[in-house]
Each structure stands twice: as structure tokens, then as C-alpha cells.
Amino acid sequence: MKYYFYLFILIFALALPCYVHADIFITEIMYDNSGSDTGREWIEIFNSGGELVDITDWKFFDDSNHVLNEPPKNASRGSLLLSSGVYIILTGDASLFISENSSYYGSVIDTVMSLKNTSGQVGILNAEGTEVDKVLYGQEIGANGDGNSLQKTSSGWTASSPTLGSSAFSISINQNNNSNNSSNQNISSNQATSSNNTRPDLRPQMYAFAGEDKTVIVGADTFFEGKAFGLENKKLENADFLWNFGDGSIKKGEKVLHSYNYPGKYVIFLDVSSGEFSTTDRINVNALPADIIISNIGRTDKDNFVEIYNKTNRELDLSWWRLQVDNNFFTLPKNTIILPNQKIIFSKNTTNLITKENSIVNLLYPNGSLAVSFNKNEDIGSKISYQNSNVTQTNKNLLNLNEEANKSVNIVAEMKKNSNEANNSASVVNSEIIENTASNKDIFKWVIALFSVILLSIVSYLYVRKNSTRGEQKDQEDIEKISNEIEIFESPH
Numbered sequence: 001m002k003y004y005f006y007l008f009i010l011i012f013a014l015a016l017p018c019y020v021h022a023d024i025f026i027t028e029i030m031y032d033n034s035g036s037d038t039g040r041e042w043i044e045i046f047n048s049g050g051e052l053v054d055i056t057d058w059k060f061f062d063d064s065n066h067v068l069n070e071p072p073k074n075a076s077r078g079s080l081l082l083s084s085g086v087y088i089i090l091t092g093d094a095s096l097f098i099s100e101n102s103s104y105y106g107s108v109i110d111t112v113m114s115l116k117n118t119s120g121q122v123g124i125l126n127a128e129g130t131e132v133d134k135v136l137y138g139q140e141i142g143a144n145g146d147g148n149s150l151q152k153t154s155s156g157w158t159a160s161s162p163t164l165g166s167s168a169f170s171i172s173i174n175q176n177n178n179s180n181n182s183s184n185q186n187i188s189s190n191q192a193t194s195s196n197n198t199r200p201d202l203r204p205q206m207y208a209f210a211g212e213d214k215t216v217i218v219g220a221d222t223f224f225e226g227k228a229f230g231l232e233n234k235k236l237e238n239a240d241f242l243w244n245f246g247d248g249s250i251k252k253g254e255k256v257l258h259s260y261n262y263p264g265k266y267v268i269f270l271d272v273s274s275g276e277f278s279t280t281d282r283i284n285v286n287a288l289p290a291d292i293i294i295s296n297i298g299r300t301d302k303d304n305f306v307e308i309y310n311k312t313n314r315e316l317d318l319s320w321w322r323l324q325v326d327n328n329f330f331t332l333p334k335n336t337i338i339l340p341n342q343k344i345i346f347s348k349n350t351t352n353l354i355t356k357e358n359s360i361v362n363l364l365y366p367n368g369s370l371a372v373s374f375n376k377n378e379d380i381g382s383k384i385s386y387q388n389s390n391v392t393q394t395n396k397n398l399l400n401l402n403e404e405a406n407k408s409v410n411i412v413a414e415m416k417k418n419s420n421e422a423n424n425s426a427s428v429v430n431s432e433i434i435e436n437t438a439s440n441k442d443i444f445k446w447v448i449a450l451f452s453v454i455l456l457s458i459v460s461y462l463y464v465r466k467n468s469t470r471g472e473q474k475d476q477e478d479i480e481k482i483s484n485e486i487e488i489f490e491s492p493h
Contacts, residue, residue, distance in 0.1 A: 023048045023049025023051075024045060024046070024047055024048075024049070024055070024133065025048070025132070026043055026045055026135050026152065027044050027046045028149050028150065029043050029044075029122060029137055029143075029150040029151075030143070030150075031115040031120065031122075031150065032115070034145055034146060034147040039092050039093030039096045040092070040093070040097070041092050041113050042089050043060075043089070043090050043113075043122055044088070045090065045124060045133075047082040047083065049084060050084050051084060055082055055126075056127070058125060058132075060122070060123075060124055061121075061125060062113060062120065063120070063121065066111045066112035067111065068110075068111050072284065074094055074095075074110035075094040075098065076107075076108060076109050076110040077098060077107060077281075078106060078107025078108060078109070078207070086107075088106055090111050091113060094110035095110075104164040105207045105227060106164070106207050107207075117139065117144065117145070119137065119138035119139065122135055123135065141158070142159025146159075148160055148162070149161075149163075151163065206229070207228065207230075207279060208227070209281055210269075211226075211283055213285070213286075215285075215317075216286070216288070216317075217287070217316060218261065218289050219260075220290065220366060221257040221259045221320070221366040221367045222259065222285075223320070223334075224243065224256050224257070224268070225255045226254050228241070228274065236272075238274070239254075239272050240252070240274070241272055242270070242272075242273075243258070243269075244268065245260075246268055247260060257366070260287035263288055264287055265285070265286050266286075267282055267284055267285075268282060268283050269281075270282070270283075288314070290371060292310055292312075292338070292371070293311065294361055294372060294373070294374040295308065295343060297359070297374055298355065299359075306323055306345070306346045306351070306355065306361060307343055307344070308338065308343060309343040310338040310342055310343070312341070313340045315339050315340055316337070316338050317336070317337055318336040318338055319336055321336070321364065321365060321366055321371070322363075322365075322368070323346060323351060323363060324362040325354065325359050326356075326360055328352070330350075330351035360374075
């Protein structure tokens with residue numbers, strides 16, 4: 001008896017995964033999109049069971065196995081939790097798929113995908129590596145480059161226009177499936193929906209969409225709009241929206257405004273509920289400090305404007321910001337984008353704002369708080385003129401220093417010239433005295449004259465040398481001082 005009990009437990013445990021996984025199957029294949037195929041191939045899978053299925057660690061294969069990237073990796077969207085009656089898309093480029101299929105709001109999972117355009121196979125494996133569903137396809141069925149996709153029907157596969165998030169035929173959701181049937185056995189005709197153990201797929205297939213990832217400015221109100229879709233991607237009415245902005249703030253409503261007080265990266269969760277059903281979506285928000293100025297204004301009747309300059313290396317969204325000139329206001333329209341390191345000029349003809357000589361010009365956040373005021377020192381043209389004037393003054397200073405240096409050199413040369421002339425004068429006097437003494441035979445007078453000449457030469461020499469040395473030292477000091485000033489001026493600050 002004990003042996004049969006353990007055998008029963010073992011059989012039940014082995015059968016349980018089959019019960020869950022058998023309800024996941026492939027419903028649509030885009031193997032050869034019109035135009036380029038690169039990144040534009042996709043398949044759709046569907047949960048026909050009555051239980052939530054976690055496909056984390058599952059794999060997609062197209063002759064090779066590929067992991068499923070968990071959102072938001074590689075621009076994936078939604079969740080790897082596949083609710084009952086829900087479709088999701090597996091694609092080779094989630095970002096490209098979302099941009100080309102803006103009307104689809106379901107989960108989009110990025111993976112590696114390279115489908116052959118003639119014939120091939122696609123499939124999904126569960127976390128244990130067991131094959132859950134596999135489809136062999138070929139271009140003889142159709143959908144080869146004409147914009148159609150291959151779609152699973154009750155009678156087999158056919159080519160038709162894509163039906164993202166829905167099916168071209170009636171699908172039953174198994175509530176009490178205790179068999180180990182293949183995924184194909186979960187496809188039924190309209191008549192099968194009346195069976196006691198199945199019911200029509202009429203449950204709201206809810207999807208929440210919180211928008212795309214955003215980059216916002218600290219202190220500025222940012223607009224957030226949530227969306228909720230039910231059966232066949234129809235918008236849900238009277239759904240409840242609850243936003244968690246990741247900074248401790250929670251707001252209710254389909255459309256809300258929120259501002260961040262501090263820079264950082266935040267995760268926003270949107271919870272949507274309708275009756276007994278609920279779903280969620282998340283986005284990432286990067287809040288950055290504003291580095292924007294009113295760079296210039298025009299004050300004349302013919303040239304009256306307000307110029308705003310983005311000093312950052314990223315584009316900024318100025319939707320619903322306001323310009324204030326004195327007591328008059330102008331609200332910037334939605335999607336007013338200022339590119340990195342660029343400026344926008346708002347003319348009086350557009351804003352009806354008139355700037356005068358003493359006007360107060362402000363840029364306000366959408367909530368009315370002050371973002372920045374006009375400052376003449378921030379005027380870009382003034383900065384350039386100021387920098388140019390600095391360069392001109394610098395050149396003038398250099399020329400003045402060069403002139404002073406040349407004057408000092410000329411002074412030293414003049415002093416040396418005077419010293420040489422003094423020496424030459426002493427030599428002439430010495431020669432004349434010697435000649436006069438030679439003609440005078442009086443030895444005593446000759447000795448006195450010679451002594452006088454020698455004494456005069458010594459005194460002259462010392463006097464000239466002293467003045468020359470002092471002048472050279474002073475000139476040298478002046479030159480060194482000027483050189484030091486030039487080095488200080490030319491050295492980088």
C-alpha cells in the first residue's frame with residue numbers, strides 16, 4: 001500500500017509540469033516581413049490554460065536555443081508572467097517592434113531570432129529544457145514577404161494580416177485540464193466552447209501601459225498618462241490607476257503630473273484594476289538637474305524676442321513651461337524640445353510678450369515656480385565679446401611689455417656706449433700729457449705730470465666702472481622683472 005502511495009505522488013509530480021506547460025502554444029509567426037527582415041521577425045504565444053505561467057528561464061529556438069530577456073532589458077516591455085488568456089510577442093528587436101506596432105500594448109519580449117525565409121522551425125522550451133510547442137513552417141503556406149503572417153487556425157496554419165494580441169479563430173481556455181494533450185488539442189471550434197470543462201475566452205485580457213522610459217528635469221512637472229486595455233486590445237473604461245513614482249510619492253488617476261526634487265534614477269510602477277482584475281506596468285525615469293538659461297533678449301520693436309539656451313549635452317522637454325515678461329505669460333506647447341547645446345528663440349509675434357529695457361524676464365516650471373531669470377552676464381554674445389576684449393587686452397599688454405623690454409635694452413646699450421667714450425677720453429688725455437712731458441726735459445715736472453695722469457686715469461676708470469656696473473645691475477634687474485611678468489602672464493591658470 002505504501003509503495004502505491006509513493007508511486008502515485010511521483011506520477012502526480014511528473015504530470016504537473018505538463019499540465020501547466022501544455023497550455024502554452026504558438027499562435028502566429030512573422031518569418032518573412034515585407035522589406036528588410038533584420039530585427040523585424042516575431043512570433044506570438046498564448047496561454048490557453050486557467051493558471052498563471054511564469055516563462056522566466058524559458059527559451060526560444062530556431063535551430064538554436066535563445067534566452068528570453070526579462071523586461072526592461074533590451075527594451076523588452078511587460079512581464080514574463082503569462083496570465084490566463086493572454087498573448088505575448090517574442091521578437092528579435094523589441095524596440096523596433098514597439099515603434100512599428102504602436103497600437104499593440106501587450107508584452108514584448110526581446111530575444112535572438114533568425115528565421116529562414118524558405119522553411120524552418122520555431123519552438124519554445126520550458127525552464128527544464130522540455131519542448132512545450134514547435135511549429136514547422138514553409139513558404140508554400142504563404143506570408144513570404146507580402147506583409148502577412150502565418151496564423152494558427154482550427155483547420156491548420158494559414159497566411160493572413162497580422163492579428164497581434166488576438167486570434168483569427170475561437171480559443172478555449174482550459175479550466176480543468178488534467179490530460180497531457182499537446183498544444184494543438186487546445187484549439188477548438190466555436191461549437192467546442194459549450195463543453196462543460198471549457199468556457200469562451202471572454203475574460204478581460206488586461207494590459208497596463210505606463211508609457212516609455214523618460215528623462216525629466218528636477219523641479220519640473222512631468223506629464224504621465226497611463227493606459228489599460230482589455231479584450232482584443234480595447235481600451236478599458238472606468239479603470240482605476242495608481243502610480244508609485246519611486247520617490248515615496250503615490251498618485252491616482254489616468255493622467256497625472258509629478259516632479260522630482262532630487263536628481264536620480266527612479267522606477268515608476270502603474271497598477272491598474274478593473275473589477276476583480278488587475279495588472280501592472282513599469283518604466284524607468286532619469287531625473288536630471290536643469291542647466292538652462294535665458295541667454296538673450298531683444299528689446300527693440302523690430303527685434304523683440306526671448307532666447308533660451310540648453311547648456312547640457314542632452315535634449316530637454318520644455319512642455320508646458322512658461323515664459324514670463326513682467327506680468328505677462330506664455331505657455332510653451334506640448335513637445336517643445338530643445339536639443340543639446342542649442343538655443344530656441346521665441347519671437348514676440350508668437351508669444352505676444354514685449355521685452356523692454358527694464359523688463360523682468362523669467363522661465364517658469366509648469367507648476368509656476370521659478371526656473372531661471374534673465375542675467376545679462378549669461379548672454380552668450382556678451383560672453384564672446386568679453387572674451388574677445390580680454391584677448392585684445394592681453395595682446396596690448398604683451399606689446400607694452402615688449403616695448404619696455406626694448407627700452408631697457410637700449411638704455412643698457414647707451415650706458416655701455418658712454419662708458420666706452422669715457423675710456424677713450426682718458427686715453428686721449430693720457431697721450432697728450434705723455435707727449436707734452438716728453439718735450440719737457442724737466443724730470444721733476446715730468447714725474448709730477450705722469451703721476452697726475454696715472455691718478456686721473458685711475459679715478460676716471462673707477463668712476464666709469466662704478467656707474468656702468470650699477471647701470472648694468474639695474475638693467476639686469478629690470479629685464480628679469482619684465483621676464484618674470486611675461487612668464488606669469490603666459491602661464492596657464
